[in-house]
Amino acid sequence: MELPLGPLATLDAVALAALVVLWLASGWLIEHPPRSLPSVSILMQEFRRDWMRTFVTRQPRIFDATVIDSLRQGTAFFASASMIAIGGGIAVIGNSRTVESLAADLPLAPGGLEFALHMLPVIGLLANALLKFVWAHRLFGYCSILMAAVPNEPTDPLAFHRASQAAEINITAAKSFNRGLRSIYFALAALGWLLGAYGLIVASIGATAILLRREFYSHSRIVMLSQPGHTAT
Template sequence: METLPALIEALPRLFSRGDLVALAVFLLCSALTTQLIEHPPRRRPSVSSLMGDHRRRWMEEVGRREVRIMDAQLLSTLRQGSAFFGSTSLIAIGGVAALIGQTDQLVSLGRDFGAGLAQNAEVVWEAKLLIVLLVLVNAFLKFVWAHRLFGYVAVLLGALPRSDAEGLASAVARVDAIHQAAARNFNRGLRTVYFAIAALGWFLGPAVLALTAVLTTLMLIRREFFSRSWRALDESGRR
């Protein structure tokens, strides 16, 4: 197995033009999906943006309440979710890292299934696994940061002044800003996991990678803009 710097330097030489095009489609789909979901058209907000409005209302209600035990429990649930997905991503990272050192068995399995593999197929598969690994690491980092931000929200929630105290509005706005950032990173982590699964299609060929990336994008757009959840959250009567 080549060292990591040498492998990264060799990526352009290892992949065919079809692989590079498919990888570009994959990265473009991922970036455009995030851009569309986080900055949707005004006439068609995404589920994520609608939930952002509801989170803002939640924080406003927290400022009016004297007893905030329920809010602390809800934040604990959100933090547990980010911890779960962070742990799951870490397990997946370990699995992919272990596969990088055993690509000879994967190549042998591919030949058994009749796949047309080149002589340097072992190195190519190592490079593909490395890219999948980087995508999973990106997801893990987002979940870890979301977990920490949810912890910040809990601290700020505990520091909120009484409902009739001066400076309550600015304190609530501060809590809401950190809460929105935590949810944004958590949602980005989830989308990254979706695309990490889509990246596995690369082992069946560049056309499959491009197809899985496009299908993942369409699935996320449908869930964010045309799902039953969207209709339930939208309050403007748009359908």
């Protein structure tokens, strides 16, 4: 039995739904984890606040300027890479006949329309990543301006208030950046659809597993949770 989706069969629709659900669910869980099991993203939020509190009393503040510039460069790199990947995906769709001959041995054996449909989730996720990276880049720029507005004297009533504002903007920028990265993960998983519906399902589960492991069970998380006087192993 097939759904009235043209070239898309029922199993394809289920696989596509699984991709979207896992993408959204993993993002929600990472950003809203149980209190007893905070994710790396949540732990980093407090470290960002600590950074800005320390920033107030640090003299000179060259190190902080270097770090925020590095963060902006990282978002710019991923935004550029996403834009190039989107262009490549559109170009591939435009040359679907060539791709069809190269992919003749794949289980999907896509025709022109089928291949375009199977590439759309990839391009859509890459476009979402691009928008997230661009917004993160802009927010890190806002953060740098707020940091520049922090008075040099720690005793100034505005010093810690401005630093707190900078921290929250920094956290928002990081959240957007992480959402962009998750879109990249699932864009790669969406390529599994070229191997068929089962390929898409397996790739989506794999991307979710990798993300959740890095957020909840990685060595970096253990280090962040370690207490003074204890060495993480």
